[in-house]
Amino acid sequence: MESVDEFHQLNLDQRILKAISDLNWVKPTDIQQAVIPLVFAKKCLIVHAKTGSGKTAAFAIPILNDLLQEKQFAMCQSTSVVVLAPTKELCSQVASNIKCLCKYAAKSISSVDISTGHDTDQIKPLILENPDIIIGTPSRLMKVLRSGILSLKDLRCIVVDEADLIFTFGYEDEIRDLRSYLPQKIQAILMSATLDDTSKVIRRYLVKNADWVRVELPDEAFLPGDSQLTQYIISAEDNDKYAILIALFKLRIVRGKTLIFTNSVDRCYKLRLFLEEFGIRAALLNSELPVKSRSHVIDQFNRGLYDYLLATDESQADHSTSNNEGGKKSLKKPRCRDVEYGVSRGIDFQMVSNVINFDFPPTPILYVHRVGRTARADQMGTALSFVSKLEESRLADVEALLNPAGAAAAAKSGVASEKKDFASSIFRPYQFRLSEVDGFRYRAADVMRHITRKLVREARLKEIKIELLNSERLKGYFQDHIPDLEALRHDKPLKHVAQPHLKDVPDYLVPPSLKALMPGSCHSRKAAERWKRRNLHTDDKSTTSYVNLKKRLQIKHKQARKRKSQNPLFSFGRKKSKVG
Structure with missing residues (x-):
C-alpha cells in the first residue's frame, strides 16, 4: 500500500475535500489510507483498529463520495446506506460526523438518525422521504422496518460500527431478522477496536458467500505508546x-x-x-x-x-x-435505565x-x-x-x-x-x-x-x-x-x-513542594510582588499590587494627553468650533 500524504490524492469530490479542510484534518490516518481504497473497490471489510484512529471517517468519506457520484445519474430517491451502532450516543456521533463531511453537499445527501426518537411516528415523515443514509441501533432499525415505512430494496452498503458490542447489547435476534430485509448483494463493513468471534456470526447473518477482507495494521496496539499516553496507578x-x-x-x-x-x-x-x-x-x-x-x-x-x-x-x-454486588442489590436497579446507553466505547x-x-x-x-x-x-x-x-x-x-x-x-x-x-x-x-x-x-x-x-x-x-x-x-x-x-x-x-x-485550601494543607503553585498563597504573592517590582521598576507596593504593566502604560499615556491638551503652546493652529 502506497503512503498517501494528503486527502486530495484519494480523488475525492471537491465538496468533501473542502469539508475535510474545515475539520483541520491534515492527512489520512494509517487506517484511513488502508480502508478508503477498499471501500471504493466495493469489498466486504472487517476493520480492526485502535480507538481514536479515525475509523468513522474511514468508511464515511468513501461512502459519501460514491453517493455524490451516483446522484448525478440517479432517477429516484432511495436509501442506499445503513449504519448500525450499539448505543444511541454512538449513533448521534456518527450522524454528527456525516453531517460535518456533508457540509457543502447537504442539498445532495440526506441522512436521518432514527435512534433518538421514542415513537416511530416522530420520525416517520423523515423516513418517508427515503433518506440516502439511515443511522440507528439494530432494535430501532428493525422497529422501523417492521412498521413498513422503510424499504431497503435499493440498499448498497451496510456498516456495523463497534461490531463486537452488537451481541453484547443483546441485538443477535435483530441482526438475524435483518437478513430478510436486505438485498442479496450488498457491501458490508464491520468496524471495531476489538474484534472477536462475534464478527463471524454477523458476517454469516448479513452477507452470504462473500469474500471478506480483513484490515489490521501491523503491530497495532490497543492503546497509544508511552510517548503519547502515560498510564499511572495509585494504590x-x-x-x-x-x-x-x-x-x-x-x-x-x-x-x-x-x-x-x-x-x-x-x-x-x-x-x-x-x-x-x-x-x-x-x-x-x-x-x-x-x-x-x-x-x-x-x-x-x-x-x-x-x-x-x-x-x-x-x-x-x-x-x-x-454482578459482584449480590442479587438483592441488583433488584434495585432503576427500570428507566436505557440499555442502549454507552460512553466508553467509540x-x-x-x-x-x-x-x-x-x-x-x-x-x-x-x-x-x-x-x-x-x-x-x-x-x-x-x-x-x-x-x-x-x-x-x-x-x-x-x-x-x-x-x-x-x-x-x-x-x-x-x-x-x-x-x-x-x-x-x-x-x-x-x-x-x-x-x-x-x-x-x-x-x-x-x-x-x-x-x-x-x-x-x-x-x-x-x-x-x-x-x-x-x-x-x-x-x-x-x-x-x-x-x-x-x-x-x-x-x-x-x-x-x-x-x-x-x-478554599488553607496554606497549612498545602505540601511545601506545591505552595509556590497555589494561587493566593504567601509564596505566590511574594513571587508576584518580586516580578512586578522587577518589571515595573518601582518599589511602590501600594500601586504595583493592583496595577499591571499594561494598565500603568495606559494611565501614563492618558496623563500625557491631558497635559498636552492643557498646555496653551499646543493649542496654536487648532480649528475653533463655530458658535451660533
Missing part, C-alpha cells in the same frame, strides 16, 4: 480515594479537561455530591438521563463548557461481567487531557475503551487509575492484555504485588505520599459522613426530573432559540453547599 482503598482525588484537584496537580469513570450510578452521584462540597462543579452522564440531555452534555463538554465530566459505563460492565470526547478510573474497570477491554477517550489522534493524554487490594487481579489482567511480555516476566519472577517491579510494566506508580495530605483526609471523611444513601437517592431523583424537563425543551423550544440552548447547563449543584469554607 488506595475506598476511603482514601476521595481524599486523594480532591487533593489532586484542589492542589492543581491534575489540570485540563478530565473524564472520571465510576462503575455504578449511585457511585457517580455520590462522587458528584462530594466534589460539590469542595466547590468543584462537574457534569454527569449515566443511563438514566434522557438521550437528548446526554448528547447535549457530550457536545458542551467537547466545546469546553465543563472541565470535569463524571460518567458511568454500567451497561457495558453489566454485559461483560457478572464516543469521540475532544481534547481530553486526563481519564481517571475512580473505580477500576471490571474487564481489560473496558479499561482499553475508557482510557482510549484520551490521547486520541496525535494528542497527549494521561490515564490515572485507583487500585484497591481487591482490584489488583483486574490490574494484572489489563497488564496481560496490553503488555504480555511484561506480565509474563513479572509472573516468572514471582514478585509480590505490593513489591511490584514497574521497570517492565506499562503502568507507572503515581508518586503521591498520602501523609502529605492528611488534612484532606480529615476533611473528606467529614464530608462523606453527610453524604448518605438518602441524600444520593434524592439527588438522583432531582437530577432526572431536571434533565427530563431539559430534554423536552431540547426537542422543541431550544431548536428555535439557540442562545437559550447555549445557556442551558448540566453541572448545576444538586444541593446547597452547606460548608463554603471547603472551597
Whole structure:
C-alpha cells in the first residue's frame, strides 16, 4: 500500500475535500489510507483498529463520495446506506460526523438518525422521504422496518460500527431478522477496536458467500505508546480515594479537561455530591438521563463548557461481567435505565487531557475503551487509575492484555504485588505520599459522613426530573432559540453547599513542594510582588499590587494627553468650533 500524504490524492469530490479542510484534518490516518481504497473497490471489510484512529471517517468519506457520484445519474430517491451502532450516543456521533463531511453537499445527501426518537411516528415523515443514509441501533432499525415505512430494496452498503458490542447489547435476534430485509448483494463493513468471534456470526447473518477482507495494521496496539499516553496507578482503598482525588484537584496537580469513570450510578452521584462540597462543579452522564440531555452534555463538554465530566459505563460492565454486588442489590436497579446507553466505547470526547478510573474497570477491554477517550489522534493524554487490594487481579489482567511480555516476566519472577517491579510494566506508580495530605483526609471523611444513601437517592431523583424537563425543551423550544440552548447547563449543584469554607485550601494543607503553585498563597504573592517590582521598576507596593504593566502604560499615556491638551503652546493652529 502506497503512503498517501494528503486527502486530495484519494480523488475525492471537491465538496468533501473542502469539508475535510474545515475539520483541520491534515492527512489520512494509517487506517484511513488502508480502508478508503477498499471501500471504493466495493469489498466486504472487517476493520480492526485502535480507538481514536479515525475509523468513522474511514468508511464515511468513501461512502459519501460514491453517493455524490451516483446522484448525478440517479432517477429516484432511495436509501442506499445503513449504519448500525450499539448505543444511541454512538449513533448521534456518527450522524454528527456525516453531517460535518456533508457540509457543502447537504442539498445532495440526506441522512436521518432514527435512534433518538421514542415513537416511530416522530420520525416517520423523515423516513418517508427515503433518506440516502439511515443511522440507528439494530432494535430501532428493525422497529422501523417492521412498521413498513422503510424499504431497503435499493440498499448498497451496510456498516456495523463497534461490531463486537452488537451481541453484547443483546441485538443477535435483530441482526438475524435483518437478513430478510436486505438485498442479496450488498457491501458490508464491520468496524471495531476489538474484534472477536462475534464478527463471524454477523458476517454469516448479513452477507452470504462473500469474500471478506480483513484490515489490521501491523503491530497495532490497543492503546497509544508511552510517548503519547502515560498510564499511572495509585494504590488506595475506598476511603482514601476521595481524599486523594480532591487533593489532586484542589492542589492543581491534575489540570485540563478530565473524564472520571465510576462503575455504578449511585457511585457517580455520590462522587458528584462530594466534589460539590469542595466547590468543584462537574457534569454527569449515566443511563438514566434522557438521550437528548446526554448528547447535549457530550457536545458542551467537547466545546469546553465543563472541565470535569463524571460518567458511568454500567451497561457495558453489566454485559461483560457478572454482578459482584449480590442479587438483592441488583433488584434495585432503576427500570428507566436505557440499555442502549454507552460512553466508553467509540464516543469521540475532544481534547481530553486526563481519564481517571475512580473505580477500576471490571474487564481489560473496558479499561482499553475508557482510557482510549484520551490521547486520541496525535494528542497527549494521561490515564490515572485507583487500585484497591481487591482490584489488583483486574490490574494484572489489563497488564496481560496490553503488555504480555511484561506480565509474563513479572509472573516468572514471582514478585509480590505490593513489591511490584514497574521497570517492565506499562503502568507507572503515581508518586503521591498520602501523609502529605492528611488534612484532606480529615476533611473528606467529614464530608462523606453527610453524604448518605438518602441524600444520593434524592439527588438522583432531582437530577432526572431536571434533565427530563431539559430534554423536552431540547426537542422543541431550544431548536428555535439557540442562545437559550447555549445557556442551558448540566453541572448545576444538586444541593446547597452547606460548608463554603471547603472551597478554599488553607496554606497549612498545602505540601511545601506545591505552595509556590497555589494561587493566593504567601509564596505566590511574594513571587508576584518580586516580578512586578522587577518589571515595573518601582518599589511602590501600594500601586504595583493592583496595577499591571499594561494598565500603568495606559494611565501614563492618558496623563500625557491631558497635559498636552492643557498646555496653551499646543493649542496654536487648532480649528475653533463655530458658535451660533
